[in-house]
Structures are given as structure tokens and as C-alpha cells.
Amino acid sequence: MADHRYDPKEIEPRWQQLWAQERTWEVSNEEAAKAPQTSYVLEMLPYPSGEPHIGHLKVYSVGDAVAHFHRRTGRTVLHPMGYDAFGLPAENHAIKTGQHPRESTDAAIASFQRQFREWGVSIDWSREFGTHEPRYYRWTQWIFLQLFEHGLAYRKEAAVKWCPNDATVLANEQVVDGRCERCGAEVEARQLEQWFFRITDYADRLLDDLDTIHWPEHVKTMQRNWIGRSEGAEVTFRCEELDVDYPVFTTRPDTLFGATFFVMAPEHPDVERLAAGTGQEDAVRDYVNHAMGESVEERGSADKPKTGVFLGRHVVNPVNGERLPMYVADYVLMEYGTGAIMAVPAHDERDHAFAVAHNLPVKRVIEDPEGGELPYSGDGTLTNSHPEFDGLPNREALERIVDWLDREGKGHKSINYRLRDWLVSRQRYWGCPIPIVHCDGCGMVPVPDDQLPVPLPDITDYKPKGRSPLAAAEDWVAVDCPRCGKPARRETDTMDTFVDSSWYFLRYTDAGNDGAAFAPAVANAWMPVDQYIGGVEHAILHLMYARFLTKALTDLGHLDVQEPFARLFTQGMITKDGAKMSKSRGNVVSPAALVERYGADTARAYILFIGPPDHDADWSDSGVEGMYRFLGRLWRTCAAAAEELVDAPVPDELGPDADRILRKAHWAIEKVTGDMDQRFAFNTAIAAVMELLNEVTAEKRGDADPGSVRFALMTAASLLFPFAPHVSADAYHLLTGGRVWEEPWPAAEPAFLERDTFELVAQVNGKVRDRVQAPTRASNDELVALAKGLPNIQQHVDGKDIVKEIVVPGKLVNIVVRG
């Protein structure tokens, strides 16, 4: 027997080369149009920075396994790759080093490309692009203009979140605990004119359509919470002194009779006017100034004492005509509702705290069935309100009070959302320019389609100065107005990079299209993505934005897709020694080093074997060794068998060892297929292939005939292919001369899944006392008799009354005794 050594360094490049040469994983749209079944498998596109890390290896190992499985189960698969190439890290690097972000980004992309190829990921490279390439961002700009022309992109002045460190505004979604999600600096509030996308118009659809997609429940929950739909009523309170109406939003109109004061946000535009002439001007001005000076984090904490000052005015409660004093207090937010609230201290914790701090009356209007203390925010019977409503359950009263308000013209049903419009402009360099020209005469003028892309100009000073670095590129900024031809100026803000990544999956479908972002027919044919895979950290931002943009493009007639991602899988993080991998901790496992030492197959298969892919998992160096041993054993066994068992067929008459081996092979087919098809159980799928190999290895092979052994081994290689493609392709080729990826997925033969006998478990009072081989076709009575005949069962039954005999056919007999 020749010396067989598993050498991934020789095997892997050989197959990679073949796949590259033959463009094995490319799929044309023409081909797909004729295919009986297609599938779009997509992993979230990487942000190219430095080198790929272990998380990338995981997401593409998962995605590639799915892509291969789909291909071999008869689907024509689109599995593309690209790069989310605009963004702050490259720009910050440029500020530090002076190196153009394009250079560092392209270097990172080259490194990602090389490694993805070394990992043997089955990517259709013909559709590759970076979002920073003009041929891509030309269409990002086109999409922006589409939204602009249909009122879905607009510019307005608003209180926005400003990161002083990155010197740019942020979307609400990018503020975490009052800090910039990128750099951690405390975020400030600023009043600025910015560009927004009208995502709030889509709040209901974004909420409702979650029911139509197969996503993990926790991701859907996060999106629901983020949209934050609240049903209630808008109720108008009138300030008679100034003759002005102030609507408020409340989810609890049933507590209207319990309102004892009224509060406005410090940012409310009327605050100063209300206080004027009341003697409260100074106190109010001081308070407002103080509140505005606070950071978002200081302002946001819920357990902070409730401060505020009297405005010197009153409003009238529309339900009972009571005069309520008006306050300004920073626990009321301008961004939510109307920036003003009615305060019901008896039934709202915050209002209660404020009332206690400012000696305001507390009036109970809902009975607490438990008789607890105030504030009480639960349900109960209405009291102290109005004869018409007192005594009603509060939920019923709520409906009737709203009806009454509506009839009187003092209010109406209303829905509020936590979701804000998406702030998309950034005062940064390395992003997609916003294709708008500001003209003194014409206002905001879209750059005509034939002048796109608006190129990102080269500059030398990347430092943020509170306005976009683009503003310094004077030659670029100064243009003639496309409408009137007079001198005008370009918009100098760039777009949030989340805009780039909100439509890339559409571009993949028609990546070479020079005349359009994508041909609607082509995109419609591939979309939605059948299986989307990525990190849960994108549960809100990216996934919400992509859903919004898909819906918007569909509404504008460019697409016919409501939801971009039919199925979503979120993979867990890989940690080392229980902690997130980081350079500062020094616990980084580098994919490049792994591949160098063990080969890509070992790295990929180990990552899938470590545990359920949606869970976090801790890296183990010795675990990798185990996977390397297994792949080596598989390859060596196949290589040896290939020499011994050339072309051996499975005989008609099987010996007992052959029968056992073939049964295991068909069991493994069934097991792996189920694990891949129903769920993402790659770990147990790989374990099943291990069991199969264990059954076949030399010592255990017995006198099984060569044909059966060969069949079992080629089945093992075939089943392992989605997880460890190179070694599987090689082993399969050695055994059969064939190409495993061109073979259909194996099908289990039912005859080999059935058994003549099974191991009957015999229990007494639910405890296992013995086991025995029993005929599969035995009747229940026969099984009971068989069990009772076992000596160890007799021992436990002797001298006791048999109360019951329970039979689970094919599994067990349980004899219940007493005494």
C-alpha cells in the first residue's frame, strides 16, 4: 500500500484552480431564466478593512454550505460577493496617515479576495463590485434622486445627534446609550439642516410585513420594538390666555380625568412665548438653557430626578374644563408625539415623580383591583371621572372617551411611532456624494441622470472640520446650475454608508448593467434572497433600511418585491477564552494562520462543528486538531480504498458487515439531509459523517465487500462536500473519477433505513432495567411477553402487582407495578 498523506496544501489549490478556470460557480441570468428552480443565497457583504477575521470565515462557511446544498438539490444558485467599501475606518486611517482611503480600501479588498479564494468559497466572481466604485455609486445616487423626486428624500432642519469626535451627524440608530456607536464619544444634540429618508411613511408596512418572512423571532421583536408603534389618541388642550391649541398624544385617554398638570419639552418652540409676561420668563429661560446643554446621555436616564419649572400659564382639560398648570420639563421629549403631554400622576410613574417633587395634586381615576399604592398603571374600573364612564372597565371607557372626543372635535384616535426618519447625510469624505446642486434661483436641483455619477473628488485634507471635507474641493463644488445655468454649488455632504448596503443585493442580480441599477425583470426573477446570513448586530440598522429601500423602489415602479430577505439566519459570535476576540486582548485567531497550518477545509469544518451556528461559540485550538485528524482519516481511508477497490460495485448479496455499513451510509444520508434541509444543524451533520467513517475504517470493516465499502466512503465524501469542499472533492474523485459538485445530492434508499429487529427497552416503573432485540413486526402483546421474560425485569416485578403495561411500538415497554 502506498504512503497516503493528507496534504491540504497540495489538494486545496488544485481544486481552487479548476473551479476558477472553469468558472464553476458562475451563473448567468440567461441560464437562470431557463432553470427549473433557482435560489439566491447571500451572506452580508463585508466591510473591507485589514484582513478577514474569524467572523467572516464563519459567515461564509455557513453560506457556502447552504449554497452547495441548494445546488446539489437541483437549484440554480446565485451566490455573489462584494464589498461595503465606503466608511469611516478607512477615512480615519487617511486622517492619520494621509493615505487615500481608496488605496487602503482597495488593498483590503485584494486581501479579502485572495482569502475568500483560498477558503474555496463558491462565489460567482463575475458579479463582484465595491460600493465605492463609480459604476456602483452612480446608481446609489440614482436611487437617492428617485427618492428625492418622489418626496421620500428631503432636507430639513432638526435637532440631530452629532458626534463631536467624528464631526458628523448620526442616525438615531447609530447612537447607543447616548454614545456614537463607532467611536464611543458622547453624542451632542445640534440643530442642523440635514437630509432624511421618509422611512416613517413605511412604519406600518415594515411592522406588518414582518409576519410574511421567516426570520428569527428575536430579530423580528427587535424591529417591532424599534418601530415602537403605540396606539392611542391625540387630545387637544387649549391655552385660553394665548388662544392656542396644544394637542398631546396619549396611550391612556381613559385617564384623561386624572390629568392634573401639563408639560412641554424644553425644545418646544412655544415655550418662550408662553412664559412671556408671566414673571416666569427668567426661570424658564434658565431651565431651558440648562436642559439643552445636557448631553444626550445625561438627559436620557430614566431614574434622574424630575426637574422642571412653571410656565406661568394654564390649559383647559377638554373633558372636564379643569384648568391645568403648564410646566416645562426635560422628561418630555420633543421628538416623540407632539412635544407636550398631559400629566396623570396617579397612573404614570414619571408624572407621579414630578407631581411629588413639585407638590402637584394626584387624582386617582382607575381602581386598582389589588388595592395597591399609586402610581398604578394597570387596568381597573374607572372612577372619579364622569357619571357616563365611572364604573366601566378602563379599556371600554377608553374607547368611549375617544368616541366622545371625536364627536366634540376635541381629539381623535392616533398612532405614534418611535421610529424616526432616517438621517442619511454625513459631513464626511469617504462616502457617496449626494447628487444635488444648490442654486440661489432654483433651489435644490437634482443632478440630471446623464451627468451621473457625481464623482467623489480627490482631496488632500481629510480632517473633519464640522462641515464636509468635500466643501474644500472648490473646483468640484462650483458648478453651473443644471436648470438655469447660473453659478451654483454642489451639496457637499455624503450619504450614510448604510444607503450603499441597502440595495447591493439588487445590484448583484444585474451587476454588469451599464444602463440601469438593475433590470426590473432580472431583479424580480432572483429576488427575494432565499437565504440571507449575517450577524445579529445588523438586526435593526441594515435590515430595516434594506427592507425600507426595497419597498420604496417597488412603490416607485422599479421592482416588484415587498421583502428583500425571505429567510434570515443570524450566526453567533466566535469568542476565545470566553471573550470577544480583540487585538488589545491578544486573543485573536487569524483565519490566514489557520488556513496556513491546517488548510481551509479544517478551518471551515471546525467552525461548523463547534456548535449550533446561531449560538456564540468559544474557540478551541485542540478542537481544530480533532477536525484536522478527521479530515485526514477520511482522505487517507478514501485514498487507500481507491487503490484497493477500483470500480467495485455493490453486490446483490450482502454479507452482515456490508449490510451494517450500507445501513449506516443510508442513515447518514437521511440524517445529513434532514439537518441541512430543516435547520442549520451543521454540527450534527458533520458528526453523522464522522459516525459513518468510524463504521467503515479498516478495523471495523470486517469482511464487507469492496463495493459496499466504496459506496460508504463516496457517500461520506459526498455528504461532507458542503462543509469541506476540497478534501471531499478530492476523495470523491479518487474513488470514482467523478466531480462531486456535479452529482445530485444522495438519496437514502428506504430499504436500508428499515430494520428487521430493533432494541427494545424494557422499563419497570419508568426505569430502564434491560434491553433486548425484538422483531420490528412484533405485536404489542409479544413485546410485553418478551420484556417480561427478561430476568432482570422479573426480578423487579416479582412479588408485586402489575398495574399497567405501556407499549411504545418500535421503542419500549414499561411495566408499572405497585407493592
Next chain:
RNA sequence: GCGGAUGUGGCGGAAUUGGUAGACGCGCAGGCUUCAGGUGCCUGUGUCCUUCGGGACGUGGAGGUUCGAGUCCUCUCAUCCGCACCA
């Protein structure tokens, strides 16, 4: 505070529908091969007791339902994640 997830040997995990707890792998122990091995192969491995036939205990904890519970119910503890002055 609200919402969600997780908890099983020394470790990662398996048990898909209420029916044999611990598949598979790591680690560890013993052996064989080689002997230079950090290679390869075989056997054993939940804990405790044992007269070697077996027996008791065992899935974070406490109860419960059931012939039978890791799985269902109630309460509880711990860890992690998301949201959080949203009216």
C-alpha cells in the same frame, strides 16, 4: 423596569414529536505501532456504591402534571443580549 435568549460530564456540544440522557468531538487514562517524535491505530472514560449480577444518584434550584420529564406547567436563581423618561 420591559422584552428576548441561554443554563446538560473535566470542556464544546447531542437528544428534531413527552419515551434508552451524554451521539460526535476535545481532554484524560491504558495499550499497540514507530521509536526521534507534538504521527497513526486500538480500548476505556457522568458521579458514587458494588458480592462485578447489578444498584443509587444525575440535565442551574424548588415544586407539580405523567406509567415515564432535559423536553410540559408554576415559582425561583444565574449569565448574556436588546430596548429603556416613547406619554
